[in-house]
Amino acid sequence: MKIQTLLLSLAAIAVATSAAAQPPRPKDAITILIRADSSLRVDGQPATSAQLDAALTAAAAHKKVVMYFREKSNAVTAGHGHGPADSVIDLIIKHGMPMCFSADAAFTACK
Numbered sequence: 001m002k003i004q005t006l007l008l009s010l011a012a013i014a015v016a017t018s019a020a021a022q023p024p025r026p027k028d029a030i031t032i033l034i035r036a037d038s039s040l041r042v043d044g045q046p047a048t049s050a051q052l053d054a055a056l057t058a059a060a061a062h063k064k065v066v067m068y069f070r071e072k073s074n075a076v077t078a079g080h081g082h083g084p085a086d087s088v089i090d091l092i093i094k095h096g097m098p099m100c101f102s103a104d105a106a107f108t109a110c111k
Helices: 002-020 049-061 084-094
Strands: 029-034 040-042 065-070 099-101
Touching: 029 049, 029 084, 040 049, 049 084, 065 084
Parallel strands: 029 065, 065 099
Antiparallel strands: 029 040
16 A cells, blocks of 8 residues: 555656646736846736736737746835835736636746
């Protein structure tokens, strides 16, 4: 029984590893990454808030899903919010788009 459990665990790790090697996003999604230095990337490209707003407008028209990841930053201080993350979330809400919060920059949780 223990060997069977071990083999199933190893198989699950192999599947998870191969899934991480897949392309980071499906065609029906837009990816948003906020780096630890507070820079913003949309579909892998550097972007401003205005460019994000335009990209979300286009993505919403095509009924795309937002795949979102924010790297951990030590810059967050009490009472000062989360930098660009707050305004990014506000823009996503403004466009009424469905979201997937990912635990990693490869967006594996959103596939």
